[in-house]
Amino acid sequence: MICNVCVMDDSDPGIIIDEYGVCNHCKKFKKDEEGYKNSKHFNKEKEFFESLKSNNKYDCIVGLSGGVDSSYLVYLCKLYNLNPLLVHVDTGWNSKTAVSNIKKIIENTNFDLITHVVPWSSVKNMHLAMLKSNLANQDSIQDHIFFSLLYKCIHKYKIKYILNGSNFTTEGVSVPSWQHSSMDALILKDVFKRHGNGSIKGYKFMSFFEYYIKIPFINRTTVICPLNFSFYNKNDAISILKDEFDYEEYEYKHGESLFTSYFQNIYLINKYGFDKRKLHYSSLILSNQGNRETFIEKLKNQPLDEKLEYSLRNYVAKKLEISYAELISYEDPTKLNHYSNYNNWDNLRKILVYFSKLITRFINLKTYH
Numbered sequence: 001m002i003c004n005v006c007v008m009d010d011s012d013p014g015i016i017i018d019e020y021g022v023c024n025h026c027k028k029f030k031k032d033e034e035g036y037k038n039s040k041h042f043n044k045e046k047e048f049f050e051s052l053k054s055n056n057k058y059d060c061i062v063g064l065s066g067g068v069d070s071s072y073l074v075y076l077c078k079l080y081n082l083n084p085l086l087v088h089v090d091t092g093w094n095s096k097t098a099v100s101n102i103k104k105i106i107e108n109t110n111f112d113l114i115t116h117v118v119p120w121s122s123v124k125n126m127h128l129a130m131l132k133s134n135l136a137n138q139d140s141i142q143d144h145i146f147f148s149l150l151y152k153c154i155h156k157y158k159i160k161y162i163l164n165g166s167n168f169t170t171e172g173v174s175v176p177s178w179q180h181s182s183m184d185a186l187i188l189k190d191v192f193k194r195h196g197n198g199s200i201k202g203y204k205f206m207s208f209f210e211y212y213i214k215i216p217f218i219n220r221t222t223v224i225c226p227l228n229f230s231f232y233n234k235n236d237a238i239s240i241l242k243d244e245f246d247y248e249e250y251e252y253k254h255g256e257s258l259f260t261s262y263f264q265n266i267y268l269i270n271k272y273g274f275d276k277r278k279l280h281y282s283s284l285i286l287s288n289q290g291n292r293e294t295f296i297e298k299l300k301n302q303p304l305d306e307k308l309e310y311s312l313r314n315y316v317a318k319k320l321e322i323s324y325a326e327l328i329s330y331e332d333p334t335k336l337n338h339y340s341n342y343n344n345w346d347n348l349r350k351i352l353v354y355f356s357k358l359i360t361r362f363i364n365l366k367t368y369h
């Protein structure tokens, strides 16, 4: 069962396809698109970036992975004369191309860059515990520490704006049920407690309090996704980056991190049947950046050919100091797990939502009386 418009199918257990063959993702995408188009910043990129200029040392912070979206954000900062603090978190998985792209961007912009190098033994021990948990979101190990260290810089330099490369035109279709939130430190801690070995010294967690209370309400820091303020076209962004920074393209999506490549192109597909290309291709179809028939053809093949799959898996196994066979054993589709079997922040979030509704009601009452 596949949608007639995009390429989403019943690998999303929650998909709803109507009598015309159109799925809920298509409808949500169009609704979100309308919302972005009606936002006051849409097609006013220049005014928006200029409004961020401040007397502080840094106008904003950008987490730079070396991927297209974050690199393009840095280009926009340069174009509109902002002074961002760039933060890169090196978890040991950078591809050579990513290292080279980041170097070129810094040479061209002269922006300040802080690189956090996370002790490899801690990252490795976290990954091994997460693999043993059989959970879907193996990439939460990298994602969590990336945001955790980014937020620590925000606090240190009192930065008000985080520019984030998320965008609806290439990532608008998503299936949250496929994986747990990478921001939930409780899951990561419990996974390590149950399956981990050795030390994770130097691996920084971000608490529920920091994420939901301290950053937005005490530090008063706002996350902004400027790529939603225009019709972001990935191919155009790549051409600009090539011209401006001599940027090199990656062999495959998320090629900036070799673990993310393994996770998305091999692990998730083999174990859970979740092919993230479907999300990306569907977003591109719905934003008129690609042809459905071409994508359906591409989806008939695995993302990587056998040789590339072998070399990537071999690299990951060696780096984690486990055998090739052990890594494959973690891809076993009969051994699945769900994050609800671990401590998690779902109940805390429910309490937070309850109190935020109460507070809103209280403020409304005060306003009207």
Ligand SMILES: [Zn+2]
Pocket: 003, 004, 005, 006, 007, 008, 022, 023, 024, 025, 026, 027
């Ligand atoms: Zn659809």
